[in-house]
Amino acid sequence: MGGKSLWIGDTKVEAKAVGFDKDGTLFDAVAFWVYIDTLRKQQFLNLAGEEHEEQWEKLMGIRGAGEVDHNGVLAVATTLEEIILTAGAFYQLKGWPWTECKAKAESVFRLADENTMLDQAFQAKEGASEVIRSLLDEGIRTGILTSDKWTRAEQCMDLLGVKERLDFLITPEQVEKGKPSPDMVFKACEQLGISPHELVVVGDSVVDMKMAKTAGSIAVGIVTYDGSREVLSEDADFLIDSLLEIRTSS
Incomplete structure (x- = not known):
């Protein structure tokens, strides 16, 4: 053909x-990024502590209310890459064993996905x-x-x-x-x-x-x-x- x-x-x-x-x-893109990041961030803070909100935003490339780095992690990285980075953040901030960090990071993204309303996101x-x-x-x-x-x-x-x-x-x-x-x-x-x-x-x-x-x-x-x-x-x-x-x- x-x-x-x-x-x-x-x-x-x-x-x-x-x-x-x-x-x-x-x-x-921005509407989705802001929506999903809000869900993920809350799951992350539930585990790491509310005092680590700034660290999360720096990691994901959030520069302010609704402002996302278009070349940053949230905008460009795959979900797997984001999970690994989140596990690294847990390891750095909490010092948990690596396998535990990975499991907790996976739960952050899984729970965020479970709470996602597609027609809103x-x-x-x-x-x-x-x-x-x-x-x-x-x-x-x-x-x-x-x-x-x-x-x-x-x-x-x-x-x-x-x-x-x-x-x-x-x-x-x-x-x-x-x-x-x-x-x-x-x-x-x-x-x-x-x-x-x-x-x-x-x-x-x-x-x-x-x-x-x-x-x-x-x-x-x-x-x-x-x-x-x-x-x-x-x-x-x-x-x-x-x-x-x-x-x-x-």
């Missing part, structure tokens, strides 16, 4: 598939569902490449109403290394039977762009905050300000 035509901004490209990052690309960005549907309608294989875990990623796709139609959903559980390693791209391409250069990767972070470029895919960066255009431009082939700039016709 040959490549399909799609438009990225004013440029026509040929591709067989499009892989979207989830948080920050299809859903508002995830706010779809303009055009998210529509763009995915339009690509699928035109025969362009479409899916998700996310650092989030499989279960929540599936639930988020349910919120968009596209879960049953997606061609692939790749999370860190399925690969040896997460972003910015190209493993997730390679996994998706293996499932689809295509080459990496036939895949467009759409994301809002440096790790998305580096993953795409290392794999040899087309990197599309979506500008989401002041300064992100400059941050993404080093590795992005295209920069867009809205998902609606990805179209199947001119």
